[in-house]
Amino acid sequence: MGKTTGFMEYPRQKPNDRDAFKRLNGWEEYSSPFSDTMLSQQGARCMDCATPFCHMGMEIQGMTTGCPIHNLIPEWNDLVYRERWKEALDRLLKTNNFPEFTGRVCPAPCEGACTVAISDPAVTIKNIERTIIDKGFENGWIKARIPDKRTGKKIAIIGSGPAGLASADQLNQAGHHVTVYERSDRAGGLLIYGIPNMKLEKEIVERRIQLLTLEGINFITNTEVGKDISACELQNEFDAIILCTGAQKQRDLVLHGREAKGIHLAMDYLTSTTKSFLDSNFEDGQFIDTKGKDVIVIGGGDTGADCVATALRQNCRSVVQFGKHPKLPTSRTPENMWPAYPNVFTLEYAYEEAEAKFGVDPREYSIQTKKIVADEKGNVKELHTIQMKKSKDNNGNYFYKEIPGSEKIWPAQLVFIAIGFEGTEEPLLTQFGVEITNQKINAAYGDYKTNIDGIFAAGDARRGQSLIVWAINEGREVARKVDCYLMGSSVLS
Structure with a gap:
């Protein structure tokens, strides 16, 4: 695939991002696509490697490697190299419902598993993917695909994140009547409120929602299932239900001083900021400033x-960001060999911007917050920390130990807690009667059936906090299972 000697002739080009300091003046996407000529060269770097690990999609050492939706990456890289963009789009859409999302916010585990990456920088797969789909919209190649006939079967999908959207898209194309319930005021789930505008402009999400609506999917927003409409009502009205509610329960700190004012969960901060931006360009003041x-x-x-x-x-x-882990190495360690996801140091967009503004990387490593101190009015004023050392015991297990004398006091008037998600929220699941374990819905991967007949689960609600590509993978797969459940066999791939 690509040019036989392309990976030797052309080096990988760095992303064509806008100037790190200038982009702080607005909320537009920070990245920009390459020129067609440059992308053709980057596509030429894709080797005829016989076994393309880039689209194997599996977990190694607890992290994703390769593409979980098994994109036909070498095929569309070759077509981009030959500047056959429309054919490249057709190949891309065979496996990926929403390349405009993954091409912007996926961490690209495909690149970590690229064969070129054994000894050289990987093929720039993510940037090529984004450009293919963007060209599809720009040239009018993406059109509404309205099914020729309907089966009469009705399916409710709860949650409009990537898993919910992918399953809705697939089932609608199979001819079923699909209704998606979303408790927020806009459809899109984490794509709207969980990812900032500078990574994924919301016009991109809204464009896709509008297209899915044209194709026949019914979106009902501002409606919380279990509150505004009962689980029983849905079960009586629909032939099948898919739970794609995500892993929305955020982890919190159990720490002295946590009750101080000015301490917020990260998603509350990001959500309020995006909502205020979309609603009023911040004029309503309904955000954490x-x-x-x-x-x-x-x-x-x-x-x-x-x-x-x-x-x-x-x-x-x-701004300072605390992390409990040590700083990552600049290259793979012997324990992190290809094709596992490369656990190496990178300078992501936010850190480039912080360096441009303040002259330093904002990250602090191997640090633990010991307590939070408030002022006389109850507002947070400082954090007390200590440095940690990561060590390994005789059984090979890692543990952290405090380093005496490394205590430090940090001034702070706002603190955001971004330590992950515990799992899905449980009240709705109790109404449906579905079983959960460790705050995840019990539904086997590849099967997606819950303990209640006709109710399925997919995405983060089932697997826990994960990647958008895994959500799309599960959305596509659960759609096929539901199609089989309703029709006896499936027309979906």
């Missing part, structure tokens, strides 16, 4: 990075 304040983000993951980037755009006085 970091302007002129010292901000600390607790949690070293992507959600924490999004908090950093958001605070920078609000003109915070300073």
Whole structure:
């Protein structure tokens, strides 16, 4: 695939991002696509590697490697190299319902498993994927696909995140009547309110929702199942129900001083910011404002990075992100060999921006918050921390130990907690009577059936906090299972 010697002739090009300092003046997407010529060269780097690990989609060492939706990556890389964009789009859409999302916010486990990456930088798969779908919309190749006939079967999907949207898309194309319930005021789930605008502009999500609506899917927003409409009502009205409610229960800190004012869960901060931006361009004031304040983000993951980037755009006085893990190495270690996901140091968009504004990377590693101190009015004023050392015991298990004398006090008027999600919210599941374990719905991967006949589950509600590509994978697969349940066999791939 691609040019036989392309990976030797052309180096991987860095992302064509806008200037890190200038982009802090707005909320537009920080990344920009390459030119067609550059993308053709990048597609040429895709090897004829016989076994394309890039689309195997599995977990190694607890992390995803390769593409979970098994995108035909070498095929559309070759077509991009030959500038056959329409054919590349057709290949991409065979496996991916929403490349405009994955091409922007997926961490690209496909690139970590790229064969070129054994000894050289991987093929720039993610950027090529995004450009293919963007060209599809720009050139009018993406059109509403209205099913020729309907089966008469009715399906309710609860949750309009990527798993819910993927299952809705597939089942609608199979001819079923699909209704998607969303408790927020906009459809899209985490794609709308969980990911900041500078990573995924909301016009991109709304464009897809409008297209799905044209194709026949019914979206009902501002409706919380279990509150505005009962589980029993849905079971009486629909032939099958799919629970795609996500893993929305955020982990919180159990810490001295947690009750201080000015401490917020990360998703509350991100959601209020995006909603205010979409509703009024911030004129309504219904958001948490970091302007002129010292901000600390607790949690070293992507959600924490999004908090950093958001605070920078609000003109915070300073921002620091605490992480419990040590700084990652600049290259793979012997324990992290290809094709496992590369656990190496990277400078993501938020950290580039912080360096551009303040001159330093905002991340602090191997750090633990010991207590939070409030002022006389109950507002948070400082965090007390200590550095930790990661060690391994005689059984090979890792543990952390405090380093005496490394205590430090950090000024803070706002703190955001971004330490992950515990699982799905339980009240709705209790109404349906579905079984849960460790705050995840009991439904086997590949089967997706709950203990209640006609009720299925997919995405983060079933597997726990995960990637968008896994949500799309499960949305597609659960659709096939529901189609079989209703019709005896499935027309879905």
